[in-house]
Amino acid sequence: MDGIIVVNKPKGMTSHDVVNVLRHKLKQKKIGHTGTLDPEASGVLLILAGKACKALQFLKDTDKTYQTSIEFGYITDSDDIFGNKIEVKEINYDFDFEKVLQSFIGPQKQKVPMASAKKINGKKLMEYQREGISNIDVYNEIEIYSISVLSKENYSFEVHCSSGTYIRSICRDFGYKTNNLCCMKELVRTKVGRFTLDMAQNLDEIEIDTVKLYPLSYLLDHIERIDYEPVLDIYNGKHVRIQTNANQVCIYDKEKPIAIYQRDHFDVFKSIRGLW
Structure with a gap:
């Protein structure tokens, strides 16, 4: 299970409590939140599951x-x-x-x-x-x-x-x-960020067959997308040449983001985070 879960956190629970409940409900080991919400507060809590956890450092939707x-x-x-x-x-x-x-x-x-x-x-x-x-x-x-x-x-x-x-x-x-x-x-x-309360699910409604997952690309679409060939070079973590003005790019394979690359020198980019 990979993606973003938008939870309407209830009052009386810590953000860590919510993660623990979802870890048990969804049988998901790799899961975490993007920022705490006070125990007595309610509302939007972003949860990253699976491969989405690898993208936390690139999260831009922080307002x-x-x-x-x-x-x-x-x-x-x-x-x-x-x-x-x-x-x-x-x-x-x-x-x-x-x-x-x-x-x-x-x-x-x-x-x-x-x-x-x-x-x-x-x-x-x-x-x-x-x-x-x-x-x-x-x-x-x-x-x-x-x-x-x-x-x-x-x-x-x-x-x-x-x-x-x-x-x-x-x-x-x-x-x-x-x-x-x-x-x-x-x-x-x-x-x-772009995730609103009307996109959120109540915690007690979330189960394996009812959870709504937003794709990892939602978190990364502020980074320039590159469809690179041969894509095997990306999976092997090789330095690659890319013609772009951007200093950081997101490499895709079959519509899925698989790595973040950063300019090393001139048009040579290096891998800084694999997402597969």
Whole structure:
């Protein structure tokens, strides 16, 4: 079984839990996800199965879209409502919800929540937090492409952002921008690259005979396609000559991607990843 599975991850499960369930259901040893989704969040989780796992490093579809809402009046040690309250404050309603949201648009450095899997010196931030260390400031270079109001009454919004963005941090920082204490109330990931929620299958519906597999070519169509002959040279990992302006190409055999090649010198390309 080779390809991409789009799962609608349910609340209450880690991304690793989903992989384990699918490994058992599909009897698939080589399987993994392309990026974690918080246990209490739901929505699009991309799973790579079989030969598709070899293409993870070439994944380009990393931008994401989320729907979320803000809880006012307190902050927690996880920056969402599922953590422990650490400070409470009276709510200040004197702000323009839409205007403040728009102020988040653009490239920026975003402070990573301590309750995260971000690693520093080989250890996750959440592990430092469990040891009582909570004053480590770590920032990601991220970009918010767009952000829009879903409901002013519920303080909910939709955000399209780069990989590495923490929606919990946006909710937390919204509080700081409005003289409030805030955290994230709920989270649904509706899109990862081109893969949308309406393409996803519910985990309990996925079985060997019902799973929907998207081909590996979906992940690699941003790389120039080359149909090379003799194709046996590719399977043998030989250096080959290719006339192209691209520095990286994807070699196909009978409509299936079989290798990623990279320019070595002049028109000579070398294999950097076999996909068969």
